[in-house]
Amino acid sequence: MKSLLLSAAALSMAATGVYADTSDKRIALSNNYAGNSWRQAMLQSFDDVAKAAVADGVVAAADAFTTSENQATEQAAQIQNMILQGYDAIVVNAASPTALNGAIKEACDAGVVVVSFDGIVTEPCAWRIAVDFEEMGRLQVEYLASRIPDGGNLLELRGLAGVFVDDEISAGIHKGVEQFPQFEIVGSVHGDWAQDVAQKAVAGILPSLPDIVGVATQGGDGYGTAQAFAAAGRETPLIVLGNRQDEMAWWAEQHEATGYETLSLSIAPGVASLAFWVAQQILDGAEVSKDLSVPFLQVTQDTLAETLAATPEGSVANTTYTLEDAKAVIDGAM
Secondary structure (H helix, E strand, O other): OHHHHHHHHHHHHHHHOOOOOOOOOEEEEEEOOOOOHHHHHHHHHHHHHHHHHHHOOOOOEEEEEEOOOOOHHHHHHHHHHHHHOOOOEEEEEOOOOOOOHHHHHHHHHOOOEEEEEOOOOOOOOOEEEEOOHHHHHHHHHHHHHHHOOOOEEEEEEEOOOOOHHHHHHHHHHHHHHHHOOOEEEEEEEEOOOOHHHHHHHHHHHHHHOOOOOEEEOOOOOHHHHHHHHHHOOOOOOEEOEOOEHHHHHHHHHHHHHHOOOOOEEEOOOOHHHHHHHHHHHHHOOOOOOOEEEOOOEEEOOOOHHHHHHHOOOOOEOOOOOOHHHHHHHHHHHO
16 A cells, blocks of 8 residues: 555656655745835745745745845845755845855855855855846947947946945946947946935936936836936936836837837846746756856837836836746756
8 A cells, every 4th residue: 555655646746747856845035125126026036936836846845035124244144044944945136245155155064055146146155147237237338329429428327235236237337438438427326226216316416417318227227217307307318227117118108209219128037036946956956057147138119018018017027937947047057
């Protein structure tokens, strides 16, 4: 009877695609910040994939935790608590590329798989999933140069101070200005990847700025920037956007009214789902490169209507990654 029961269980696992090697494993998400639409969409993407994986028996648990503030010390304590709770893998969107390294190393030493994404870490024992954020910044200036060949003054909107993503995109923007010296960055403010913060920050600096022809951004800040220019009675510059639904809706309205065109680009929030599957594959024994790269998601005038229609109100244009997608990314890196 016992052997018959075991055989039945094995057949059930084969039929449902359950992964015997990870069905008892527990994965946690450590997230440093949730104060904008991108982070909310990221958490939703993780939750959707994680719940399905638990229901299918792929893993035993997949829980998400977010710190109350973007503080590395708080997130480090959160990770240490995850180690004590016995999680087998932790996927991390980090507050700092370096300040969490001690806690990350503790996790690795305890046998915990650590996969960082978006805000990645430099601790060698961890895996990293990121887009080429520097290229994303440089490409913005290249696009501005294609639209405004004579150049002019630029305003730079930055993200959360001290976070890897902010530093890399900003470095790319400045690299772009070196490549296209007809532009000059005459102002820079932190918008924290949030429309309301960006609007206040831009409103505060605008009175001190000369005419602005273009704005390089980081995502979650384009619509707030546009509102600040409108409130100040200043002409709307060419603002590169970041795939948020509200700014794409604004873009569509402006295009219909005046023919306004721009470019929108960002990392897909669904990268959290990719991080989940990469962690699962590592737990399952797959050989995975320590550094994985995914393309950023671009929206052009030609794809705006379709992308906007597929993006829920208040959310972000997104791609959710499947197990097959993760295997393709892993194979491509290897």
